[in-house]
Amino acid sequence: MSLAESAPAAPKVTKKDLTADHPTWCPGCGDFAVLAAYYKMIERIQLPHENIVTLAGIGCSSRFPYFVNTHGGHFIHGRAVPLASGVSLSRPDLHVFLFGGDGDAFSIGGNHLEHGARKNINLTYVIMDNFVYGLTKKQTSPTSPLGFKSKTDPTGAIDQPVNPVKKLLAAGATFIARTHSTQINHMIQMMERALNHNGFSVVECLSECVEFYPGAFDAGNPRKGGEFRLIEEKKWDGTPEDEQRHDVTDEIAAYKLASLPFPGAFGVFYESDRPSKNALEKKWSEASRAKLGNPGDLELLQSTFDRMK
């Protein structure tokens, strides 16, 4: 979503302005950090307060909008992408942010995620992936690893999990990043870059469910003896090191990166500047109006009726 679109000169937005209801999340839930990063990011960028929209589906993570003092919506399970798309396509003045869980995004919402990506609708989607169904108290999620013991897989999950980055690449998402809720600065960076991307931008954020999947992401957390492996992006400085670095416009390379074993790499996997549906539809609308000489609504409908006499 491009900053260009945002109207200037609103009063300064502070964390205090952005704070709403106290989160109902369990103490220690990874989602708190995602919320903090969102506050910080908006504070840094200073978006006009009233032009921020925070939307979500259903899930623990999807309670997000209640905890943010912006225009917001808490929709139904799995359909937040089309809801947000409607807002984005009809309101270029707004910054549309979407938050939700892995079940919301990849299970019930999987098809909408894919078509939103394909159509390249201009919005930013932060998927708070905890590898489990939190709100409904520990069922297997589409990202639960094989062997994960849940209430619906008491002896361990047997279905191969979704690979979010691969799915998004194949679907045609134009910005795909991955981060970890214990890495607050990295989260902020990724959210900001997603926001600045003009098109469908997704950030998968590993966010621990301390209640039902504690320690799930320690392997990606240095403080827990894990490795937070950052993607080094090409600087195009012609240096030999640069050879080794990742070209974010290279879809195949991104797909390879996405094949790394858990916890995998973090950072920007892919970014492309394919035109957004917002831009294409706008162009079409303007062209069809121009062809008619940009008539007024009444004039236009009247002329249509005249043809039906």
Next chain:
Amino acid sequence: MSLAESAPAAPKVTKKDLTADHPTWCPGCGDFAVLAAYYKMIERIQLPHENIVTLAGIGCSSRFPYFVNTHGGHFIHGRAVPLASGVSLSRPDLHVFLFGGDGDAFSIGGNHLEHGARKNINLTYVIMDNFVYGLTKKQTSPTSPLGFKSKTDPTGAIDQPVNPVKKLLAAGATFIARTHSTQINHMIQMMERALNHNGFSVVECLSECVEFYPGAFDAGNPRKGGEFRLIEEKKWDGTPEDEQRHDVTDEIAAYKLASLPFPGAFGVFYESDRPSKNALEKKWSEASRAKLGNPGDLELLQSTFDRMK
């Protein structure tokens, strides 16, 4: 779907046995050839007649089951994969075939296709892709190319189409092939290999809608001056030529192949022998029963109730 499963010694099945209602398709529709290939394939393999199930969603192509004299079902739009999965998971004695269109598979049914692939359910899905909505008379489909003029895109489609092979690869389908309804023998080969694959096998078959998208696939039809570019699979014969050939177990290579411009390559893109959900669930069921000493149903429920006293 593995032949191993099929019971032997049924009376010989002939095309005549398999023929049912006369197809209601428009004269010249590509789907006729797909039907013919299906008859031929079954005749070759000689599956027990009563153990063949032909299922479909909704669309012109999805009328398929009426034209085949096997057990069959004409379900609702986009949900045929879970329907077929239910049949497959509960009836190992059956050969489950699924037919449908691009809208059915990639638009409304996109999520089910993906999860069916991920769970690797044992069935064969032939997607009759005509790049358009036929039954509803020419709206843009998820595979319609950019610029395609339809009733919902009168000045040409603007949404980037789905790439079926990429989608299926990322989703985890274990057999992915592509064919063309003017290449009858190739169709039969692909269907047969899909049938013999143990897991979720998909054949994307370009099948022309002469009514609403005539000539769509001429570029892949030598008889129309196009090129039917076949995928050469590795023979593992250590010859230098073999270096150039495609390794169907190489996911990245398959993804690259899928990136070729239209009409792209035809043949098997990918095949892997990841265990099917059918096998995994069976194993789990047998294990849990064994743990209990394979009790009878009554005995089992009684013991459960005894624990609740």
Next chain:
Amino acid sequence: MANQICSVHSIENPAPHGVAFSPTGIAGGKTSARPYPPPVISPNELAEPATTPTTTAGRADLRPQSIRDAVIRLAGNSQDGIQSAGALLARLAGRSEQEVMTYMTIPSTISGGPSIFQVRIGTGDVLSAGDEADFLVAFYQHSYKDHINFLKEGGVLLYDSDNVQPDIEDKRFVHVGIPITGLTVEALGGTAKDKGKNVFILGLLAKIFDLDVPKLEILLREKFGGKNESILNTALIAFHAGYAYPVGNVLSTRYKFETSQQPAGVAQVTMDGNQALAYGLIAGGVRYGAAYPITPWSTIMETLRSEFPKYGGLFVQCEDELAAVSMALGFSYGGHLAVTGSAGPGISLKTEAIGWASMAEIPLIVVNVQRGGPSTGLPTNVEQSDLYQAIFGGHGDSPRVVLAPCTVEDCFYTAIEAARIARKYSTPVFILSDASLATRIQAFDEPDLKNLMIDPKLDLTPREADFRPYPLDGITRHAPPGTRMLGGKYPVVTGLEHDEMGHPTGSPALHTGMTAKRRNKLQQLAAEIPVPEVAGDQEGEALVVGWGSTYGPIREAVKSAHARGESIAAMTLRHLNPLPNGLEKIFARYKRIIVVEMNDQGLYGYGQLATVLRARYCDPKIRSFTKTDGLTFRVKEILQGVLK
């Protein structure tokens, strides 16, 4: 000039009012004073001069005769373009200020097949497409076989003698055989082969009915005058070949429609119900929408997909109905009232999200163009079996507004009213149309757009500090994103039960209060819905109640029964949920209330509207007459059903 409105419109909705055909009818607006029109021409009147065709053989020209009404059925295959020929006739009638109504069948097989197009043109009210044809044009043997019994006794059978061998012994009809295929091929020099048959027929009919040729030529130009000149020429050649054919040799009479008594001047527009509904939405200020294709809804979305952008809006074809309703809600949440639509299967999929609209109180228009059900059912047939779902389909207590247009003209005005209600009450509004309205072509008075047109403004006026998104004591006024909240508190809309500020709550008192709030606003709406007009005897033996597209046949049936001295009246409900208040007073004036519907009698013997009325009024005299054959009601079916 048309009067296809079933009942008075809501006061805030300045549509032409329904006409009461009985002098005692409630004044129904500008046309209600119009005298009770005489019954339509009888079969015999029409056909009598032709009953002895043989004697007329050889005569050069047609003896003129004046008629008020004619039903012409064109029977062929869907490929023959009989639809376009019929549509041109309909449009001509519209331009000639005649009443017109068409009826067509769409083959349910993909590859086309037998199909008909029926045009009824009249100088008086034309309320139905007609039970019987005065003229049958048969292209093929199967057309003849399937439809000859629809031709009234004494009616004229016009057949393509190249393809049809009628039973000429059958003296009930006037047989007029013309080698249509041959003549067309001949006229077009084989180039377009027999593709011009439809236009040839048009020329033939122009001669027989003494139609206005210059006007028809203009229509042909409008229809075929595209990029390729040759197409238009071919059409004109075929037309004149048909017109020039010496039909006098085989048919003795030239029929001339009486010129209408209407004060000329009010121009008419001619279109089908789906077009009327689409343009009504535009007039009502709807500029955004999203949907997924399905018959018979698709043509609305196709129209809006092209039209909305011209008005600076947008209509999106989504991946499925779940996405479509959700995107439409995104538009509405964004401050632009949006529309979504489908037929039964798709509406079923939208159920969950529509429940969110009820709970979050976001306005939305949901169009259901009903077809035969359940499940995929009969995609190209008509039925009124989705009323239960529209009223009761949501989980939880989720009251919805349900409107049903009853004519093509009413599709236009109902769409405007739906938009008004959705905005005023911030709630989802259903429009229940059906397959017969969708494809039926009617002419109606050109709407007064200047006064009707709603200019949709995005309301971002800053909200005061005391703003409550969900006031218990008032109707919710959605504050779209982009609105500055002077109190500094920004609202979250939600599908969870909530307090006045939109915070989730499990409070017993609040759930009770909010449930009542969501119900009360529909009760408020009910109070502003006018009591529907009753046509016919204002009290007496029987009141026939209907809804939707059965309006015409019911009116015509009641009219003719009345003419025969029956004590009977007709009422059509356009507001089905909430119902208008005061119906009990009307019911009290009749001995029998017969609810006529195209749906099943159900487990207990009552159709869907009948069940709703019985539940509210507990009046045992409310009875049902229903059918489920997938076809529109014939006038005589209704007469049989209601008179006993």
Next chain:
Amino acid sequence: MANQICSVHSIENPAPHGVAFSPTGIAGGKTSARPYPPPVISPNELAEPATTPTTTAGRADLRPQSIRDAVIRLAGNSQDGIQSAGALLARLAGRSEQEVMTYMTIPSTISGGPSIFQVRIGTGDVLSAGDEADFLVAFYQHSYKDHINFLKEGGVLLYDSDNVQPDIEDKRFVHVGIPITGLTVEALGGTAKDKGKNVFILGLLAKIFDLDVPKLEILLREKFGGKNESILNTALIAFHAGYAYPVGNVLSTRYKFETSQQPAGVAQVTMDGNQALAYGLIAGGVRYGAAYPITPWSTIMETLRSEFPKYGGLFVQCEDELAAVSMALGFSYGGHLAVTGSAGPGISLKTEAIGWASMAEIPLIVVNVQRGGPSTGLPTNVEQSDLYQAIFGGHGDSPRVVLAPCTVEDCFYTAIEAARIARKYSTPVFILSDASLATRIQAFDEPDLKNLMIDPKLDLTPREADFRPYPLDGITRHAPPGTRMLGGKYPVVTGLEHDEMGHPTGSPALHTGMTAKRRNKLQQLAAEIPVPEVAGDQEGEALVVGWGSTYGPIREAVKSAHARGESIAAMTLRHLNPLPNGLEKIFARYKRIIVVEMNDQGLYGYGQLATVLRARYCDPKIRSFTKTDGLTFRVKEILQGVLK
């Protein structure tokens, strides 16, 4: 011994029959001869000895006193494990052949929070969890504040004096302060910190109510005796610490439940409604299913996901509800009757596919564990607002069977009946449970599995040459794939309208005939449903009609009103669509029919069942008493609502 069945079961379903508590009650099976039980112990009786606690101070042991019934409410946070303590009490009651019912609230916030668990144990019928508590155990100050008013006058407040400062001036209650936290930590050596509080309380209650300690120890072993021995030891230590506490110093009475008069021997099983429903499905021969998680349905799917494989079946968690219902239909089509389920939002999503099941005539069981609506609504509260959707939710004329269990025991038998009906009529069957049944724990007579258990056999017997998949003159008998068709013609099941062989058709006659066929089979079912039993006066002033979980409170209310001399009776409907025949005869015997439901009064003043009954019977004396506060009915609310 339990009699929680609301009405006689279908003859083919050999469940224990409902008990008529009035001598004139219809004989309701083996227990119906049981005499009218005396009213439950009065607050004063219970508390009187304790009203002057001070005087009793210092006394070493408790004075025994016999009681028939006690309501104990444990109030703390969801983390305190009060649920498990309460559940153990309930199970103990079950093993002691006492009636028991529990009630709990689940915090709607994710991170847990205040929550209660209430156990009512009685020697007579226990029909509701109780309007007031005899004992309140308060863990925290907020527990005390929120629940003290639920304690009846003279009731005993047992509080953790480490966390709670009650208003000891409040002389309405007996205050018993015990440093529960401190004592537990002390007993467990701080190791498990205050985690053992719940078990400590259990020990305390065991002493106060003179419970069977050996039995309790066995229960503790069953519950905590897992892999880790130390857990069990901790539990036993905490339990005995509580039991050993000299509660006599602060409370004078030891309460002893009367030993039940029931002929011992019939063992009882104790479980919650969702378990009962799940095991009922297994007993009914259901072995396959698919669903998606949602509160309060999830625990059924979790049980079946583990249980079905043990029976050689399978339950699949799908990607969404659309896939779930479709996969369940795949199982059923394959010849294995399957179940799917959800709560409102998910059922809404299943609507389209359920319509296919009606049309294709494939059997299916759909469980809806109702919660507060609309939309996401109140996920953890109870409501009965999905009845309309269950009966009327599908598009097209798609009649569905709708059953509603009314007790935990009935959940078990209703599941068996649903499976029987789905098989016999090859049609979708809804089971409407609700959030209160789902989590309520009750003890009931151990079912006679030997006679009940259905062995699901896959029927692949070859079909004769004259086999018709959709006979107009009979009930569809699905031929699953794998069946040899001796006529050589293999069937296609379809959601399109079809002829008897399953070929798609648009034939008017066939659509009429098939629509009637799908309706008639439900009318046949109606004929075999027994007329529900009426408890209380068999004719008189008022008949209170209910459905689902309101059975208990309605029975108890009517019972006490009756005891006070009111002319009143109660009837619970378990079959909601089709309704049993002959209700009109029952209604005729009363002056007022009051339908009590947990849903909204709607636009016209009637709840959902009331509306359905009014529509069928058009009897204006059918009235509604409804509420929408998301809570189960209190007995006194019902009394206020129905007696005026």
